[in-house]
Amino acid sequence: MSYTADLHTHSPYAHGTSRRLTFENLAKWARIKGIDLLASGDFTQPVWAAETRAKLRDTGDGLFERSGVRFILGAEVNCSAVHNGRRRRVHMLMFAPTIGAVERVTAALSSKGKLEWDGRPTIRMTPRQLLETLLGVDERCFVIPAHLWTPHFGLYGSKSGYDSLEECFEDMTDRVHAVETGLSSEPAMNWRVPSLDHVAIVSFSDAHSPEKLGRELTVVSGQPSYDGLLSALKTQAIEYTVEFFPEEGKYHNSGHRKCGVSMSPQETAARGERCPACGRKLTLGVLHRVEELARRRVETRMDADGLTHGPNGRPSFRMLVSLSQIIAEARGVGLGAKTVRQAYLAMTDALGSELDILTAAPIADIARAAGEKVADGVSRVRRGEVAIEPGFDGQYGSARVWPDELQGATEDGPWRRLM
Ligand SMILES: [Zn+2]
Numbered sequence: 001m002s003y004t005a006d007l008h009t010h011s012p013y014a015h016g017t018s019r020r021l022t023f024e025n026l027a028k029w030a031r032i033k034g035i036d037l038l039a040s041g042d043f044t045q046p047v048w049a050a051e052t053r054a055k056l057r058d059t060g061d062g063l064f065e066r067s068g069v070r071f072i073l074g075a076e077v078n079c080s081a082v083h084n085g086r087r088r089r090v091h092m093l094m095f096a097p098t099i100g101a102v103e104r105v106t107a108a109l110s111s112k113g114k115l116e117w118d119g120r121p122t123i124r125m126t127p128r129q130l131l132e133t134l135l136g137v138d139e140r141c142f143v144i145p146a147h148l149w150t151p152h153f154g155l156y157g158s159k160s161g162y163d164s165l166e167e168c169f170e171d172m173t174d175r176v177h178a179v180e181t182g183l184s185s186e187p188a189m190n191w192r193v194p195s196l197d198h199v200a201i202v203s204f205s206d207a208h209s210p211e212k213l214g215r216e217l218t219v220v221s222g223q224p225s226y227d228g229l230l231s232a233l234k235t236q237a238i239e240y241t242v243e244f245f246p247e248e249g250k251y252h253n254s255g256h257r258k259c260g261v262s263m264s265p266q267e268t269a270a271r272g273e274r275c276p277a278c279g280r281k282l283t284l285g286v287l288h289r290v291e292e293l294a295r296r297r298v299e300t301r302m303d304a305d306g307l308t309h310g311p312n313g314r315p316s317f318r319m320l321v322s323l324s325q326i327i328a329e330a331r332g333v334g335l336g337a338k339t340v341r342q343a344y345l346a347m348t349d350a351l352g353s354e355l356d357i358l359t360a361a362p363i364a365d366i367a368r369a370a371g372e373k374v375a376d377g378v379s380r381v382r383r384g385e386v387a388i389e390p391g392f393d394g395q396y397g398s399a400r401v402w403p404d405e406l407q408g409a410t411e412d413g414p415w416r417r418l419m
Pocket residue numbers: 076091146147153
């Protein structure tokens with residue numbers, strides 16, 4: 001038994017998120033995407049907390065339910081405090097087993113930040129102080145450092161992060177059981193860092209709109225329950241994670257968005273960490289930071305099912321491109337085109353969830369439902385045959401399933417074939 005979990009989600013009350021993030025739409029899109037367990041999101045925001053109590057049914061196992069989709073009470077906060085001589089800004093996911101625990105956590109944090117102002121509030125606490133506060137409320141509360149490597153708000157970020165979990169959590173390090181990779185890194189990059197050997201490497205969407213749910217997710221072993229999830233994280237009982245191609249994430253390379261400059265770690269090693277256009281320091285990306293903290297190389301291999309394995313027995317992962325992207329490219333139209341949305345909904349109606357279509361549905365069935373070109377796109381993605389232009393300094397990278405059909409594409413253009 002296993003279930004799919006996306007535990008980094010938001011409400012409409014977090015800055016920059018869609019007003020369509022209602023519980024009705026969260027449940028509807030979880031079913032379309034193939035997600036069994038979602039985070040309720042933003043539980044410190046009072047309006048959304050009231051909505052959560054009204055719209056979700058307590059299932060008595062530490063989880064909640066709406067329209068057949070399970071929910072765990074979860075939120076994200078921005079921990080902002082001076083620690084070890086530096087100003088730290090670190091995003092943390094936090095989880096609680098009961099509405100009562102949520103109310104006590106919210107009360108404990110209310111003097112530390114403006115909770116009604118932003119669903120992802122800034123809290124004047126270190127991540128360690130947050131963890132201590134949560135465990136003081138309920139021993140079953142837990143945290144997951146969010147998008148671990150992003151420059152500005154990742155616990156390992158180049159701008160204000162730490163160099164190890166121990167530096168951040170000190171005597172409480174063994175109470176941290178998992179870290180979130182973020183869109184710009186995949187598990188194999190994290191396996192290179194020894195201080196992450198004892199935590200589960202998990203992936204979630206950080207969706208700001210319902211359609212982005214599950215773009216990264218974690219397939220957890222067992223049946224959904226609060227205690228079962230916590231123990232699966234402690235023992236790394238994870239079947240696999242679903243990942244973006246890490247190059248697609250918006251902080252993969254180092255660079256300057258305004259100057260249009262993007263550099264790999266090899267290029268910054270050769271040319272320095274200053275922008276060749278404006279002379280200021282580049283925003284050092286995830287790949288740069290991984291190279292800094294990595295202490296070993298890791299060989300990986302992809303099996304016939306598209307799962308990537310390491311030599312270390314840790315949970316495997318698969319990299320996917322969204323079904324909408326495949327449809328849009330197959331039809332030669334933009335991702336936002338109405339026909340893409342129509343074809344997407346027709347396919348998920350006929351064949352099952354997006355995750356099923358991308359990973360398991362027979363290619364012949366996909367061809368019958370959506371045509372040969374889309375079916376070819378899905379099998380290319382399953383084999384990892386995708387070309388990516390890497391993201392940098394806040395700009396998303398872009399994936400191409402059929403890079404040769406791009407106008408002006410050349411062998412040594414910006415498009416890099418991964419496999
Ligand atoms: Zn965040």
